[in-house]
Amino acid sequence: FGLDDVDGDPGHWRSLAFFPLMPYLMRGVSFVAFLPAEWAGALISLVAGLVFAFAAAALAGRMAVRDGHSRDGADRDGAARDGVRRSMIIAAVVVTTAPMAVVKLMPYTEALFLALAGWGLVAIVDRRWGRAGLLILLAGLTRSTAMGLFIVLAIAVIAGDRRNPRAWLAVAVAPIGWAVYLLWSSAQLSDAGGYFGAQARGWNSEVDGGVATVRWLWESLGTSRETGYAISAVLIVLVAATLAWAFTEWALARVAAWRGARVIAGGNRSSAFVDRWGRCWPVLLFSCLAVGQVLVSDGLMHSRPRLFLSGVLVLLVFAPVLARMRAFDRAWVLAAWVLGS
Template identity: 35%
Template sequence: MTASTLDHPHYALEHPRYDFLAASVETPPRTRLASLVVGTSAFAAAAVVWLVQLIVVDVAARGHGSTLRAALTQWDAKWMTLIADHGYAGFTYTADPAEPTILRSVAFFPGYPTVVRVVDAPLTIFGVDDATLIAAVVTSAAASLALAWGAAALALEIWTRATGREAGLAASIAVSVVASVVVFGAPMGIVYQMPYSESLFTALAVWALVAMIRSRFGVAGVLVLAAGLTRLTGAALVVTLAIAAAVELIDYWRRRGTFAATTFPWAAVTAPIVGALGIGSYLLWASAQTRSAGGYFAIQDRGWGSGWDWGRSTVGWIGDHVVGGFADATAAGYTISAWSMIVAAALCAAGLWPVVRGRLPWQPWLFSVGVAVIVLGSGGIMHSRPRLLLIPVSLLMLSFAVLAISAAARATCRKRWAGGVAVIGSLVAWCVLGVWVSTFMLIDFDYGI
């Protein structure tokens, strides 16, 4: 579609959606300086949150006779670093030494360990001690920086949808800071600093959502492919991309033969196919390697009990532990897990109305719902749910935070100040909750996260 088409005198009246697009065409893009300021603001806010998290976890770990390193490298972090070092079958790390390691290790997708191995290669060549751990820390840190910028970009897209205009420089900085605080300050946000795949997957997912919103389907397809090689929940991203492509194709057919007609959206049609290659190819390979034990999903069910059960395990766990209390660390961890499921489901439901009204872009909401459905509809290690539901909780809270900021910005002077104070207070409370949950589940809770 060209600018001259959008400027047609009757087009804005008949197609208000494209009247907004016409305004964006006439508006010059953000300068490189503005983009740099936005990214720097997001990085700075994220760094502050990280520093606070690490200090609190370090103090708590020392109080339990442990160290920050031990706290951040437990549970799945061991699997990630071992796979990066030795591949899927080159080590022994199972409860039963007679069981082939590959029957457990294939549950972890190769994206994150592969990146760690690439970063680790030059360190190993030069004989650096703890090269794999250093490479994992660097990988998670770099992915977190990409996530911070991506969260800011997504938040600015949400701002544009909510207000009907692009954010000015001051608003862009504020939105970027809030985006980083919400995402990294979330309960279990500490996992982004650990040798886990969350930082890499979430960064890829967020940038893929931004690309979908901007109709850059070629970029979205490649990012979804990479995300599908990183976590099983990449399936929700593939579905989101497929629906976005279908919407684009339907829009093309509606405009075909009119003065607003465009060329066939080949990028949109091919993007879901490209995106599905990542998760599809790995599941085929993993199932072939574990055929004797029933394939990938049988391994998941046998090792972690994470088979699909239509939410029966989730409902049972909530019923048993939602009022479990905080009598001891185990009961408290179970209660936190139960409430994380309730909050995720509630946020998914609450986000539907703003999406239907056009106040929020539907892509982040649909992806969040997809991840929540995959997690809540399956069994498995229930006390890992606060981490597994981190994406829907943080992305939907980010959406609501941007709506709150936009509402405060439109208010009168006195209400604007009151709204600003409320937003800041809410962010502080959110971070306090997030740091406490992260520290408790990592240090005090006795089971895997």
């Protein structure tokens, strides 16, 4: 409140679209460290980005190790342990150098949200329900895309620990901050149609089932001469295709495992569908939900690559592949990835 009008609308119609944790942290760090607000925000993002890198590494380690044993059954073998460590380091590098990851050095909410979401997912995979509930509660005070975390937490409890009262308490607690802020902000934005009304009027952001996304892709790739828009459009297609491939492969692997069947594809290949996620399937599910939430909404289309960072953990699926490459091949692939980003 107290902001000047923006495009003829009250300033708070725009400002209340942003969840409160990052602004309050910026205010606190600015007060304690005697820093300008924008410097405080950049410092928070830098630290949160590093915390997120460790979360990605932890998840990559859990993908490579199941029930205390490496996938190849050689948990005591030094080469196997080196492979796991290499995969963890590569995962941290890949997710922190994805396209638009530069915002993790800016006073945006992406780094803080990803740090909380990443370690919240680690807690879900480890079945540390109290920790998961607290971290996801804080994530819900950071970005609206935390809704995917609430869903993943509930499904994980149903699938793996439905008889545990503490697990259900975490499910109940996790969305409280998110819901309270939506209710409070909607009350302040009643003249704009509530929180979602202000989103639609101030940011042109509303759920339309993906119609606006498809229309924008068609125009950007077909008739537009804006290079930046074309690059954003290509990234949207690549992100959607990567998630579709990863989810489809995982689903088919689970179906094959459920049926007790092995799908043979050639003489030297053991199975056509490999469960690359193991017990880390919550990471894949959250990535799909976070990106899907963006795809089915209207809004600033050229900023989609930044918004897609919420689903960047899907890239963990490539870490073991890169870890098995020769050092030279791995180096030039990672260099090309960083330069391309």
